Amino acid sequence: MQxxxxxxxxxxxxxxxxxxxxxxxGRLMLPTCEDCDAPHLPPGPVCPHCFSxxxxxxxxxxxxxxxxxxxxxxAWFPAFAADLPYNVAQIELSEGPRLTATILDAExxxxxxxxxxxxxxxxxxxxxxxxxxxxxxx
Amino acid sequence: MxxxxxxxxxxxxEFGRSLPQSQLALGATALKHALADAGLxxxxxxxxxxxxxxxxxxxxxxxxxxxxLDIRYVNQTWLHGRFTGxxxxxxxxxxSAGLADVVACITAVSFTRExxxxxxxxxxxxxxxxxxxxxxxxxxxxxAPAGGAALGMQRYMHLYGATPEKLAAVPMSxxxxxxxxxxxxxxxxMTLDDYMTSRMVVDPxxxxxxxxxxxxxxxxxxxxxxxxxDLRQKPVRxxxxxxxxxxxxxFIFAPRGMGINQQSGRQGPARAVDLEIYRMAxxxxxxxxxxxxxxxxxxxxxxxxxxxxxxxPGEAADFVQGGxxxxxxxxxxxxxxxxxxxxxxxxxxxxxxxxxxxRGTAGASQIPDARALQWGTxxxxxxxxxx
Ligand SMILES: [Zn+2]
Numbered sequence: 001m002q003x004x005x006x007x008x009x010x011x012x013x014x015x016x017x018x019x020x021x022x023x024x025x026g027r028l029m030l031p032t033c034e035d036c037d038a039p040h041l042p043p044g045p046v047c048p049h050c051f052s053x054x055x056x057x058x059x060x061x062x063x064x065x066x067x068x069x070x071x072x073x074x075a076w077f078p079a080f081a082a083d084l085p086y087n088v089a090q091i092e093l094s095e096g097p098r099l100t101a102t103i104l105d106a107e108x109x110x111x112x113x114x115x116x117x118x119x120x121x122x123x124x125x126x127x128x129x130x131x132x133x134x135x136x137x138x
Numbered sequence: 139m140x141x142x143x144x145x146x147x148x149x150x151x152e153f154g155r156s157l158p159q160s161q162l163a164l165g166a167t168a169l170k171h172a173l174a175d176a177g178l179x180x181x182x183x184x185x186x187x188x189x190x191x192x193x194x195x196x197x198x199x200x201x202x203x204x205x206x207l208d209i210r211y212v213n214q215t216w217l218h219g220r221f222t223g224x225x226x227x228x229x230x231x232x233x234s235a236g237l238a239d240v241v242a243c244i245t246a247v248s249f250t251r252e253x254x255x256x257x258x259x260x261x262x263x264x265x266x267x268x269x270x271x272x273x274x275x276x277x278x279x280x281x282a283p284a285g286g287a288a289l290g291m292q293r294y295m296h297l298y299g300a301t302p303e304k305l306a307a308v309p310m311s312x313x314x315x316x317x318x319x320x321x322x323x324x325x326x327x328m329t330l331d332d333y334m335t336s337r338m339v340v341d342p343x344x345x346x347x348x349x350x351x352x353x354x355x356x357x358x359x360x361x362x363x364x365x366x367x368d369l370r371q372k373p374v375r376x377x378x379x380x381x382x383x384x385x386x387x388x389f390i391f392a393p394r395g396m397g398i399n400q401q402s403g404r405q406g407p408a409r410a411v412d413l414e415i416y417r418m419a420x421x422x423x424x425x426x427x428x429x430x431x432x433x434x435x436x437x438x439x440x441x442x443x444x445x446x447x448x449x450x451p452g453e454a455a456d457f458v459q460g461g462x463x464x465x466x467x468x469x470x471x472x473x474x475x476x477x478x479x480x481x482x483x484x485x486x487x488x489x490x491x492x493x494x495x496x497r498g499t500a501g502a503s504q505i506p507d508a509r510a511l512q513w514g515t516x517x518x519x520x521x522x523x524x525x
Contacts, residue, residue: 008276
């Protein structure tokens with residue numbers, strides 16, 4: 001089995017491809033149901049709320065709050081060893097669904113549940129990934 | 139329908155780090171001990187329930203081939219705490235339905251040799267097309283199950299004011315149990331200071347919040363009440379069962395609804411549907427002389443206690459204080475020391491301990507007059523065993 005020891009890239013599937021295409025354009029896209037109007041994550045083949053097939057992709061605000069987070073201190077994955085310690089958070093978007101990403105430019109004391117954050121996009125190995133930054137006051 | 143299923147034999151290998159034996163050899167030792175314990179012959183085993191398989195171990199067919207078994211019923215899960223109770227339940231279904239006469243539940247682990255599968259580049263679980271079940275986010279470096287337990291605990295602490303000092307009661311209680319158990323790998327007392335100064339692994343979890351990484355095997359033999367009558371041991375009855383809960387309100391390493399992944403953020407008290415196991419067993423929660431759970435990470439003990447209503451939402455960190463879940467406590471948990479201090483044999487070390495307790499052969503760990511014990515996990519599955 002070929003194991004890539006670099007940092008893993010997202011697995012792009014028919015269901016989530018528009019999400020990653022949106023990232024490439026600097027837009028955070030959410031699959032949204034035309035029948036019940038609810039967005040959802042992670043992207044699925046049907047609306048998980050009403051089981052409708054009628055999904056469209058709508059751009060999200062890119063704003064949210066930290067709903068939980070961890071700080072990794074152990075080098076499970078050699079490609080991340082140089083980054084230790086680094087954080088990984090779940091972000092509750094203002095539209096409702098949550099996604100997981102790292103909060104950039106944040107010390108441990110900057111990380112707390114409820115902290116407002118905004119999305120930024122960074123390229124890595126030909127893929128653009130969403131990250132978040134602590135939000136500045138509007 | 140109540141299952142017609144009893145545990146008639148248990149066996150184990152040595153538990154330890156970097157054991158020289160292969161995984162198959164550890165399993166063979168455990169199976170021989172279980173057969174001798176039950177008074178059964180290898181030829182009597184016609185069912186297998188393996189809590190194992192790819193990528194951490196061989197599949198059922200290699201086990202049957204290696205041990206010279208002739209099998210007519212197989213259940214196989216892969217190795218996760220989610221499937222400890224499920225693999226025991228499958229054995230109960232099989233003998234109840236007449237699909238097998240004697241099912242051997244086999245769990246054998248060589249974690250020390252297979253370390254590369256645990257959380258690193260070789261751990262392909264989180265990198266599947268739809269990802270892993272523990273909140274993994276491999277592109278951001280969250281690649282190990284411990285990360286999922288940490289996501290759950292961080293939010294739990296925020297919501298309910300639980301602290302690391304309170305969480306410490308879980309690994310300290312498991313250690314206190316292990317001190318009474320000669321098979322346990324960790325035999326040194328753990329103080330609060332030991333806990334607080336153990337290195338941070340994934341904040342808020344420290345080294346002592348994470349299970350041991352070791353080798354070992356446990357086998358349990360399951361058959362019907364009728365078949366058990368002429369066997370050697372007093373049978374231990376599988377009196378109640380309930381299955382794993384799943385859906386958008388569930389994340390395996392957080393209480394239902396608490397706000398991890400897509401959970402609504404509304405954690406409620408234990409629901410009637412989460413307590414049906416007691417109804418099936420014809421018992422009350424208060425009849426449980428002890429509770430056994432999958433303590434791969436110490437927060438899971440808190441979440442399991444809330445799942446089954448031993449305390450209310452957010453109350454478990456206080457509930458476990460004052461020795462309540464330790465030796466001689468009001469509700470002892472994992473009386474042989476659990477995955478945190480006895481050994482990580484995927485929970486089957488605790489299933490074997492439950493059988494010893496109900497037989498009255500648990501030695502220094504024995505709970506006086508233990509008649510009903512519960513296995514239950516924070517993801518909601520359970521098995522009640524009675525003497
Ligand atoms: Zn819908």
